[in-house]
Amino acid sequence: MSDAYRDAFFMLHRDLPREGPGEPADIIWAAGVAGTPSSARICDAACGPGADVAALRRVAPDGKVTALDKYPHFTAQAQALHGDDPVVTITTGDMGQITGPFDLIWCAGALYFLGITAGLKTWRAALAPGGAVAFSEPCWFTDARPRKAVDLWADEYPAMTDVAGIDAQVQAAGYTTLATRKLSAAAWENYYGPMDKRIAALSPGDTSEMQQVLAEARREADVCRAHPESFGYLLSVVRPGGI
Ligand SMILES: C[S@@+](CC[C@H](N)C(=O)[O-])C[C@H]1O[C@@H](n2cnc3c(N)ncnc32)[C@H](O)[C@@H]1O
Numbered sequence: 001m002s003d004a005y006r007d008a009f010f011m012l013h014r015d016l017p018r019e020g021p022g023e024p025a026d027i028i029w030a031a032g033v034a035g036t037p038s039s040a041r042i043c044d045a046a047c048g049p050g051a052d053v054a055a056l057r058r059v060a061p062d063g064k065v066t067a068l069d070k071y072p073h074f075t076a077q078a079q080a081l082h083g084d085d086p087v088v089t090i091t092t093g094d095m096g097q098i099t100g101p102f103d104l105i106w107c108a109g110a111l112y113f114l115g116i117t118a119g120l121k122t123w124r125a126a127l128a129p130g131g132a133v134a135f136s137e138p139c140w141f142t143d144a145r146p147r148k149a150v151d152l153w154a155d156e157y158p159a160m161t162d163v164a165g166i167d168a169q170v171q172a173a174g175y176t177t178l179a180t181r182k183l184s185a186a187a188w189e190n191y192y193g194p195m196d197k198r199i200a201a202l203s204p205g206d207t208s209e210m211q212q213v214l215a216e217a218r219r220e221a222d223v224c225r226a227h228p229e230s231f232g233y234l235l236s237v238v239r240p241g242g243i
Pocket residue numbers: 017018019020021022045046047048049050051068069070071074093094095096107108109110113
């Protein structure tokens with residue numbers, strides 16, 4: 001990735017409310033499945049701009065939230081939103097290095113950076129006894145796959161698998177899947193709605209790199225909106241060992 005491409009990418013993504021699909025209902029559901037206590041110590045691993053922190057606080061009103069992301073401009077955004085909350089800690093760092101102990105590790109659309117199996121193995125030591133991980137992951141929902149979707153994911157995430165494939169990677173890490181659910185259309189619009197406005201504001205793009213970044217973002221949003229039955233994000237709540 002060239003510097004000019006990276007700059008254009010971050011120009012598009014700067015100041016978006018979130019960096020992937022999601023909604024508060026996902027967090028409420030996941031905390032219920034995991035039995036997350038009101039005093040939970042929660043990690044928002046790869047928090048992006050901090051869109052999920054408020055809902056994580058709500059499911060653990062007597063707990064604490066540690067939110068971290070690799071990129072300082074995302075953590076600066078999260079800090080601006082939540083920095084005044086005394087039980088929220090925002091840090092810039094590598095989610096592969098978290099130490100815990102955490103009762104819930106929440107990871108929206110980012111575990112694939114570590115790999116599901118490798119990431120879950122790494123996080124085992126960071127979980128408190130009885131703790132759980134909830135993560136969302138791109139997933140094929142049907143065997144019949146539209147050509148445009150196959151091409152998109154071959155470019156963006158060739159290792160993308162289906163529900164059984166995700167579960168197999170969870171089991172390979174020594175975890176059990178407690179429950180799964182698909183992210184809703186509303187969760188997608190929370191991401192693509194603001195993205196549409198940003199694309200329109202930056203179009204047609206003042207450099208070739210920006211034009212490329214805008215074209216890629218438009219393509220992704222178009223294909224995702226056109227084929228929600230075929231693929232999407234699967235939210236999995238998992239726990240080390242048997243249930
Ligand atoms: C698709 S975005 C999701 C962000 C956020 N969870 C959300 O839903 O808005 C993926 C995020 O993973 C972060 N990331 C990638 N690798 C990371 C790592 N090793 N440690 C921490 N954050 C990482 C990126 O900076 C980016 O913010």
